Amino acid sequence: MPADGPVIKRLTWYWQVEVGNAALVPLAFAIFAWRFGDGLGWPTLVALLPVCGLLVVGGLYWRGKLHALRGEGEALNSALALADRWDRPLLVLTLLALVLAVAGFALPLLGSTASDRWAVLAAAALAVAEYVNYYHRQLQHFDNWPDFKRLITGRGFRPAKMALDLAQWRARRGRGRG
Numbered sequence: 019m020p021a022d023g024p025v026i027k028r029l030t031w032y033w034q035v036e037v038g039n040a041a042l043v044p045l046a047f048a049i050f051a052w053r054f055g056d057g058l059g060w061p062t063l064v065a066l067l068p069v070c071g072l073l074v075v076g077g078l079y080w081r082g083k084l085h086a087l088r089g090e091g092e093a094l095n096s097a098l099a100l101a102d103r104w105d106r107p108l109l110v111l112t113l114l115a116l117v118l119a120v121a122g123f124a125l126p127l128l129g130s131t132a133s134d135r136w137a138v139l140a141a142a143a144l145a146v147a148e149y150v151n152y153y154h155r156q157l158q159h160f161d162n163w164p165d166f167k168r169l170i171t172g173r174g175f176r177p178a179k180m181a182l183d184l185a186q187w188r189a190r191r192g193r194g195r196g
Contacts, residue, residue, distance in 0.1 A: 029084035036077030040070040043144070047137055055133025061118045062134050065141035068111035072148035075101050075108065079152070079180045098187040101180060105153060112149045115142035152180045 044066050051058045075097075082097030119142040122135035151157040156178045 026084060026087050029080055029087070033077045033080035033084060036073050036080060038077075040073040040077070043069055043073065047141065051133050051137060055137075056131045057133065058137055059130060059134045061122060061130060062137040062141060064111075065115035065118055065138045065145065068108050068115055068145040069141055069148060071104060071108050071111065072145065072152060075104050076148065076152045076180065079183075083179070083183070094183070095187070098180075098184055101152070101184055102188065105184075108149060109153075112142070112145040115145045118142065150178075152178055153184070154178055154181055 044063075047062060047066065048058060051062075079094075079097045079101055082094035085091075085093035115138070119135075119139040122130055122138050147157055154177070156176050
């Protein structure tokens with residue numbers, strides 16, 4: 019097995035989980051609202067858009083990384099092109115989710131329910147975390163022992179893998195961010 023054997027093994031399932039979560043997260047929100055709340059409205063649906071988009075972009079990035087480790091670099095280039103193309107739109111959608119979250123509590127939107135306001139807030143927070151986790155700093159440390167160890171030993175948050183690869187990809191094309 020190659021030196022990156024454990025990484026390949028992990029990425030083989032990891033990218034699928036990320037893409038699958040793009041469907042499971044909204045489903046979980048809907049089930050939670052149905053079971054414990056009084057429904058979800060359009061603000062939650064809008065706030066979930068960047069979450070789903072980021073999970074798909076991130077999952078496809080990890081799929082591309084897996085293929086690159088196997089010697090098939092074009093898949094990673096395609097994933098990075100997608101991540102580059104969706105960087106600003108996903109940022110705008112994430113900011114819109116934050117605005118909806120604040121507006122839901124400061125100026126309750128027409129027809130907004132309590133469960134909808136809390137769901138928008140949760141979706142907005144998740145969107146921010148996913149955006150930062152993929153485009154800036156690795157926030158997720160609970161699914162990999164070396165990453166978790168790094169966090170608990172106080173060495174902080176390292177740059178996100180996708181952010182590093184995206185910066186190199188952009189530099190090879192002679193352009194900065196976006």
